[in-house]
Amino acid sequence: MTDNVILSAQNVSKQFGGRGDLVARGLARLGLARPRPVVRAVEDVSFDLYKGEVLGVVGESGCGKSTLGRMVAGLLDPSEGQINGRAPDANTGPLPMQMIFQDPFSSLNPRKRVSDLIGEAPRVHRIVSPSEVNAYVADLMDRCGIDASYRDRFSHQFSGGQRQRIGIARALAVKPEILVCDEAVSALDVSIQAQIINLFMDLRDEFGLTYLFISHDLGVVEHIADRILVMYLGRIVESGPAEQIFNDPQHPYTRALIDGVPRLDRRRTVYEPIKGDIPSPIDPPKGCHFHPRCPLAEARCRTERPVLRDIAPGRQAACHLIETTAIEGEPKWPATKTG
Amino acid sequence: MTAVLDVRDLDTSFVSPSGTIAALQGVSLTVNTGEILGLVGESGSGKSLTGFSINRLISPPGKVVGGQVLLHGQDVLTLGEEDMRQLRGRRIAMIFQDPMMTLNPVLRIETQMYDALSAHESITKTKARSRAIAALDEVGIPAPEDRLRSYPHQLSGGMRQRVAIAIALLHRPDLIIADEPTTALDVTIQGQILALVQRLCRDRGTALIWITHDLAVVAGIADRLAVMYAGRIVEIGGVDDVLDNPAHPYTRGLIDSVPARGTRGKRLNQIPGRMPALTDLPKGCAYAPRCPRATAACEAMPAIEPISDTRAVRCFHPLTGEAS
Numbered sequence A: 001m002t003d004n005v006i007l008s009a010q011n012v013s014k015q016f017g018g019r020g021d022l023v024a025r026g027l028a029r030l031g032l033a034r035p036r037p038v039v040r041a042v043e044d045v046s047f048d049l050y051k052g053e054v055l056g057v058v059g060e061s062g063c064g065k066s067t068l069g070r071m072v073a074g075l076l077d078p079s080e081g082q083i084n085g086r087a088p089d090a091n092t093g094p095l096p097m098q099m100i101f102q103d104p105f106s107s108l109n110p111r112k113r114v115s116d117l118i119g120e121a122p123r124v125h126r127i128v129s130p131s132e133v134n135a136y137v138a139d140l141m142d143r144c145g146i147d148a149s150y151r152d153r154f155s156h157q158f159s160g161g162q163r164q165r166i167g168i169a170r171a172l173a174v175k176p177e178i179l180v181c182d183e184a185v186s187a188l189d190v191s192i193q194a195q196i197i198n199l200f201m202d203l204r205d206e207f208g209l210t211y212l213f214i215s216h217d218l219g220v221v222e223h224i225a226d227r228i229l230v231m232y233l234g235r236i237v238e239s240g241p242a243e244q245i246f247n248d249p250q251h252p253y254t255r256a257l258i259d260g261v262p263r264l265d266r267r268r269t270v271y272e273p274i275k276g277d278i279p280s281p282i283d284p285p286k287g288c289h290f291h292p293r294c295p296l297a298e299a300r301c302r303t304e305r306p307v308l309r310d311i312a313p314g315r316q317a318a319c320h321l322i323e324t325t326a327i328e329g330e331p332k333w334p335a336t337k338t339g
Numbered sequence B: 001m002t003a004v005l006d007v008r009d010l011d012t013s014f015v016s017p018s019g020t021i022a023a024l025q026g027v028s029l030t031v032n033t034g035e036i037l038g039l040v041g042e043s044g045s046g047k048s049l050t051g052f053s054i055n056r057l058i059s060p061p062g063k064v065v066g067g068q069v070l071l072h073g074q075d076v077l078t079l080g081e082e083d084m085r086q087l088r089g090r091r092i093a094m095i096f097q098d099p100m101m102t103l104n105p106v107l108r109i110e111t112q113m114y115d116a117l118s119a120h121e122s123i124t125k126t127k128a129r130s131r132a133i134a135a136l137d138e139v140g141i142p143a144p145e146d147r148l149r150s151y152p153h154q155l156s157g158g159m160r161q162r163v164a165i166a167i168a169l170l171h172r173p174d175l176i177i178a179d180e181p182t183t184a185l186d187v188t189i190q191g192q193i194l195a196l197v198q199r200l201c202r203d204r205g206t207a208l209i210w211i212t213h214d215l216a217v218v219a220g221i222a223d224r225l226a227v228m229y230a231g232r233i234v235e236i237g238g239v240d241d242v243l244d245n246p247a248h249p250y251t252r253g254l255i256d257s258v259p260a261r262g263t264r265g266k267r268l269n270q271i272p273g274r275m276p277a278l279t280d281l282p283k284g285c286a287y288a289p290r291c292p293r294a295t296a297a298c299e300a301m302p303a304i305e306p307i308s309d310t311r312a313v314r315c316f317h318p319l320t321g322e323a324s
Ligand SMILES: Nc1ncnc2c1ncn2[C@@H]1O[C@H](COP(=O)(O)OP(=O)(O)OP(=O)(O)O)[C@@H](O)[C@H]1O
Pocket: A016, A017, A039, A040, A041, A059, A060, A061, A062, A063, A064, A065, A066, A067, A068, A216, A281
């Protein structure tokens, strides 16, 4: 690992289902239950996370974003492969990763006051001494834009935007280096979403945070991310600097995705979307997962898995048609045009 | 152009022992033949209530308490229940964010489509079947004959939404009210539904109200745009006019807070505070506590006034294209 790499994922896969626990396997052997189908939620994914960057993860529902995020945050163990974080040094303490969810309060104790929700973990992990907890919580609330006078309120007394701020303050309380944000602004109205996005950017500067920023909203990711991973059915299909991915997508799926996103400056658009449904991850298409929907698919796409390889400095894509030099010019099919 | 729908001064309230909440106040809008009107606003602004009120689907404690809903000149608010039931589904259809609002989970698609057809016309099973197949085919469902045998849970979310749209279109309604029908769908599937709805409106001249919180979606498909805030329409006009030269400070704020191309690395504009609860509205303009242009005059309620032949805005100090 180079100095800048704060976390590195190597050939990480995650399967759900299949063998099941001892009881399930026993029942299956006796023919009393069917073995559960195997879901390959994440398949052979490798990437580096650089210190201080915002790495965006995009892709459609079920492509494995949350599963990947949970593995990075240490909430889930990979089935195969490894995720190597930098060894925690003296002043980062024992909890270098924190995860922020769509609604962090849905999983939290509604009978706890805000001050406890934020202050409990740092007290338990001895990040601050008991006498300093109050001041510590007040400072965090202030930095996250919650009036410290609300410290004795309960979670249900806050709006969605305020709840998200409390969730962020709670995550920051254990001094993480990496924040994994899973659809952290997706449930918020735009005016509130803007407040939270700005807060994330301020905190990045203030605390030197590194983000894995998962969202299905490409507008948000384009705004916030430095680099992007594009996922499809458990695999990374393209990665690279955000600006390049958005201005010059190479993988046919990335092109379809970016061309299909409604934008404020696209008026009376005639959508000519990519065909077909997203296939099931239980029985994904052979070869390139995208081939049944890909307008450029060839014979070998149906049998041969394209490997993720370098196509330009800092850029990777997994497509048989993309050689080491980038595809030039316009997409070969118009996904949208303005009429 | 003729107005298919002309809503005038619609008021909808919720009545409870602790008082009456005015949830919609003075909502006026028109939709013409073949036109798509985008209805946008943040959560709780009254978009769905507007759609439900037009279709008379408000149930107690909610009630439409004032105004007119003219469908081809006829006020649907004065119709009897039976006439209204005939009208609903035949001349006005609704599509919801959750297609299971339209679909029955325990019935095959074929049965549901037959029921929808026979509710408004006498039709043989054979005829109904071929109409259903044609309708499914039109919304891009592959192998429609096979799909007729399916139950809703055997279909993907995008397919279910297509079936709901096919059912909404069975009687060739004059007006469709679509309430966030693509919000739960993925980008590529959303694109398919947008393309479908666009084509159907264009080919058939159906008038459409597309309700969404996503400005970018309506930017792409709407001809005109109405912006709601706290139960009122604050601005209405052509989509280019409203998005390129918003007149209401809230519209301006909303547009500027959308993360998009060209905002990379910059701070997003953020509107301070949040929309007030309906029980807690300020006396005058509901946007005043968040508005950078507010003055003492805004302690009164601004009326919605035309600022050109095609636009109207509810503001004492509308923006006129100068730097804000
Ligand atoms: N605990 C689990 N058990 C079984 N299957 C699971 C589990 N968690 C996730 N999956 C499956 O793994 C796949 C990837 O799910 P994941 O939640 O990571 O996708 P996602 O990209 O986050 O989707 P979304 O955009 O809908 O949040 C899906 O098919 C999902 O159904």
